[in-house]
Amino acid sequence: MQNRFTDFLQEHLRGDRATWAVAILLMLTSLVSVYSASATLAWKQDGNSIGILFRHGTFLAAGLGIMWAVHRLKFAWFSRLSQLGIHIALVLLLLTVLVGSEINDARRWMDIGGFRFQPSDIAKVALVAFVARMLDKNRLVLHDFQKGVKPIVGYIALTCALVLPADFSTAAMLALVCFLMMVIAGVTWKPLLITMGLGAGAGVGVMALSAVAPGLFPRMGTWIARATGFLGGEGGSDSSQIDYALQAIHQGGLLPAGPGSGLSRNAMPVAYSDMIYAFIIEEWGALLGGLGLILLYLILFSRAIRIGTRCPRNFGGLLSIGLGLMLALQALVNMGVAVRLLPMTGQPLPLVSMGGTSIIFTCAAIGMILSVSRSLTDPEAAKPLEPRGGRHTRPIPVSTS
16 A cells, blocks of 8 residues: 555656655645634634635645646746746736736736736746746857846846836845846856846836836835834834734744644734744744744755756756745745844745735746756656757757756
């Protein structure tokens, strides 16, 4: 029986086993913690806590299915699909800015057929994959800003510009991840300095535009209030939310008290999403809940780096490292906010916070990393796709850079 189960796992769950284990552990943590933390949300919905558990479990199950389906693909497909994905994401981001649903003074959501989602979740994965493709495609001219780097910077700037009005933290995180990918890909110092200069100029331009036309960046006041509150000034409801998180962490102590023991869910508005890290520490203690989660994300990040550095093809390596960086930074920001190391943001904890599109596209990103990991043991998974149109050309040499 055990041999059959092992054979089943080896046949259907291919790729890096440590990554699979971390993803499943994070999902199980999410299922238990979101159910426990969503008492106030259930009260608002006529006490239907089972409905919340079922909905969240459905998203986790769908995400696991997507992760499995994506990891079965050759990672070379993601290079082609990224061209379509980034343009779809840009159109959705533009529509969100123009006609998106406004919640808490932020237009981050689109409503299509009764389904609400955040296009920025799509944009994060699509942009990282597209930047990996372009860095691979232009790898021989990355010393030349005009020929090799400018087209890449253009897509990064356009994506971040469309995300920025409603979500500063996501725009900043995306820009940082893409810049680090450029460094890892071997972009020389001169194009990097030009890119940094353009970024600094864009920042000054945003500040100037917000002063002249406040309507362009309606959340500028919120950003300033959060920064002020972080530095010790008045931060309004955001500061009180972090105070609740710190109190929850203090109540948690070192050792676990168990699920259902947390009381912060009755006061903390978003214990099941933005502040779920603090709530997990309250119920599971600083050692198991706090350090345990940090360890899981560090393992996920280290495996993505290991997979990327050992991948036989340049695109696959950059894709794995870029997605690993994105997930690790997002987790770091969420946890940093909960312990007051960073100003308040709305970044969810990957695979743990309650969410729909966030869970789906996080699972897609991990599926891509797993797809790249298959190439380490399966030569077929590392082969490039056949040229479009069925034309026969000489094999593309494998890059080991």
